[in-house]
Amino acid sequence: MTTDSKDGWHSGSGDPARTVELLWGLREPSRRGPKQRLTVPQIAEAAIALADGEGLAALSMRRVAERLGVTAMSLYTYVPSKAELVDVMLDTVLGELPRTEVAGGWRARLERVARDKWALYLRHPWLLQVSTSRPPMGPNLMARYEYELGAVEGTGLPDVAMDLVVTLVGDYVHGAARAAVAAVQIQQRSGMSDAQWWEGYAPLLAQVLDPEKYPVSSRVGTAAGEAFDAPNDPERAFEFGLARVLDGVEALISRS
Template identity: 60%
Template sequence: MTTEYTGGGDPARSLALLWRTREKSGRKGGPDLSVDRIVAAAIEVADADGLGALSMRRVAERLGVGTMSLYTYVPGKAELLDLMLDTAIGEAARPAEVEGGWRARLEQIAREKWALYQRHPWLSYVATGRPPLGPNVADSYEYELSAVDGIGLTDLEMDSVVALVGGYVHGAARGAVEAAQAEQRTGMTDEQWWWAHAPYLGKLMDPSRFPLGARVGQAAGEAYNAPSDPVHAFEFGLERVLDGIAALVERRSTPGS
């Protein structure tokens, strides 16, 4: 799947669309369109066929209108991608109260992000180094910062912790998406792939040459019936990320640290 980059559209037009400060109405007698309908259709295209299939033409076809009709509302694909991301982020639940302190709050945020990537696999192929500065992105950032507010971190550390959790989930989700795509494209499950290769590996890989790989690889293969397990990897990694943040919080709360 192709990686796409947010923030590539015209700043003034993108922000106006994201915050809905200006939206043109359909021409009299023309198609019943809106920015929201166009974005919803674009997300449906990406959900079904990936970002590589996304184009103004495909979105127009899904809506049953001419391609040029879309440009009355959205100037191009770059702005559309920003709108899609901001809209998808708005789906995440943000409960006002989460029992268990900062760690539970960060874990809830991470799991919501993971679930969002499962619903919209294309999100893991969107690079957000220049994020769309829309209302849902802003609300999400505010909510995530509130999870670690008042626990002794500096403002820069709060920002870094939020970025760390988000970046971890993004990477883990992309690995899970790629694993699913491998099965779809080859028609072979990970378990089938593993057992097809196992007899040959047993003959080619000398345990005396690769003692650790043979031992650990066998243990992992028996546990997963596959070379890896994306869900296990996510769970294991999330705990380690939270452990690391806990160590930082503890240092900040220790006098003289």
């Protein structure tokens, strides 16, 4: 099942039949017994709020139940385990991604896809902690996949290449967002901005670094440090990298 062990969290590791029921709303509430107080979307929203505020490590059925004012045992009557809950959470937040028409060609559409995902990761950093190599096949995920493929539909790319391009952009954004989220989190934990940290560290580094021994790194590092006022700039790196990824896709399309 989904864990927070050294192997990380994994989607798609719960009971397949029950997960599909939860994601697609296939099981109707029982007509017998007391009226059900909760819905699966309500449970998902409570779990997402907990993960947003305290991280995925804080997520447990007991903590979610406390937020909803019910017992953990009663929560299991809706969602059988944390594995299925994480899948529902993932599909729920994917529903936040817009699927609007974008003026311009494939490049503008694919850029919009990337920027929307970037914003989603920054809004829900816990997403970066979940491996989705076996994604939850929920309605929002499928709708999003359809939308993203539409960005490169009509470009002349074969179907498999279309899938790989969408995966390429998604993987790039995932990596770039991980660096950006880590930078925010270290600032929060240390109470010190990157600029403040660099202001104290750079003069010390200058005392021990020999420019003659490291001529290229000294020159480039100095230029980057002055430009970023920090050791790095995740947002600037994202913009630079996204443009290069799209340049590569353009070259691929031109050869199709």
